[in-house]
Amino acid sequence: MKKIISMLLIVCLLGVLASGCGSNMQTVDSIKDSGKLIIHTNAGFAPYEYLSNGEVVGVDMDIAKAIADKLGVELVIEDVKFDTIITSVQGGKAALGVAGITVTDERKESVDFSVTYATSVQYIIVPADADVDTIEDLAGLKIGVQLGTTGNFIIDDEINGIDEDDGSHTKGVLEGTGAECITYNNANLAAAAMDSGKLGAVVIDKLPAEIIGQKYGEKFKVMELVYEDGSKTTEEYAIAIAKGNESLLEVVNEVLAELKNNGKIDEWVLYHSENAVMDEE
Incomplete structure (x- = not known):
């Protein structure tokens, strides 16, 4: 009897939770x-x-x-x-x-x-005098990204590598180079940090990158994020x-x-x- 009552209580609780979730939509x-x-x-x-x-x-x-x-x-x-x-x-x-x-x-x-x-597509923003053409050239740099964005995920994966489901590890192009991924609440804060010398690069989507480039003028240069093998990002x-x-x-x-x-x-x-x-x- 106790088991039956317990099961009924569980069913009722699940029903309440389900209806509560649905009511939030x-x-x-x-x-x-x-x-x-x-x-x-x-x-x-x-x-x-x-x-x-x-x-x-x-x-x-x-x-x-x-x-x-x-x-x-x-x-x-x-x-x-x-x-x-x-x-x-x-x-x-x-x-x-x-x-x-x-x-x-x-x-x-x-x-x-x-x-x-x-x-x-993803873009790279760097100081105007930086010798950067590809993502591999960001080796050893502190790289600013907007938290939770595609740029954040890409830089994290390239710095830390990817652990595959089969147990293997795919090495990132920046893994072991000393590069760091620094997150910000938005790309403007990352750009300001680079302008003050705290970062060596910022990675963000194309149009926001171009607008930041226009804002800072000759201080920054903006380019599409590409790999040495010519591959690019798209989203x-x-x-x-x-x-x-x-x-x-x-x-x-x-x-x-x-x-x-x-x-x-x-x-x-x-x-x-x-x-x-x-x-x-």
């Missing part, structure tokens, strides 16, 4: 009921998200506003650390993660992704949505399709690339 209906679309971003990634006069703006914010307009609700932007965005969406703190998020298999285990809306951005939130995913994909077809995303990229004001906090 910000569906189209719950968003419309609340009148707000809450998104999480990290405003240090111009032209996609950056601060201008204290307001978070950028390509991604324009996309998010179009989604909010489609739903007929107010857009609420919360500026958070980049490496918390996936878990925030997963846990229901935000309906969407809109932050130039690269689609990866690892992230797909935690969230669903919209259709992709932009393609990028695609998408919007993160809680797993199984099909109603919201459908709306997001519909809006993205409209924005790509009418050329608005390209228009916003051009505008914000020219007008980005980098936050230096």
Whole structure:
């Protein structure tokens, strides 16, 4: 009898937990009921998200506003650390993660992704007099990255190597060279650290790198991250949505399709690339 009661309690507890998890999901209906679309971003990634006069703006914010307009609700932007965005969406703190998020298999285990809306590659920023042409030339340097980004993962793997599932170890091109990966909450902070002599290089996505290069002028040089064998990086951005939130995913994909077809995303990229004001906090 005690076993039966215990099993019933476990079943009830699991049911409560399941319903609690489900209630955290910000569906189209719950968003419309609340009148707000809450998104999480990290405003240090111009032209996609950056601060201008204290307001978070950028390509991604324009996309998010179009989604909010489609739903007929107010857009609420919360500026958070980049490496918390996936878990925030997963846990229901935000309906969407809109932050130039690269689609990866690892992230797909935690969230669903919209259709992709932009393609990028990794770039290296170094002092103008640095003798750097490839990632291998970063040997022995302190390399700044934005925490939780593709650049962070690439530099970590190249410094530490990769332990494969079969027990083998793939050596990284910077492994054993004395190179260090230093993380920052955004690329602007990393660039400022390099400007003050604390770093030898910064690795970040193409457009943010180019904007940083424009800001610092002749002090820095900016180049695509390539390997000595000629191989390069490539990635695609998408919007993160809680797993199984099909109603919201459908709306997001519909809006993205409209924005790509009418050329608005390209228009916003051009505008914000020219007008980005980098936050230096």
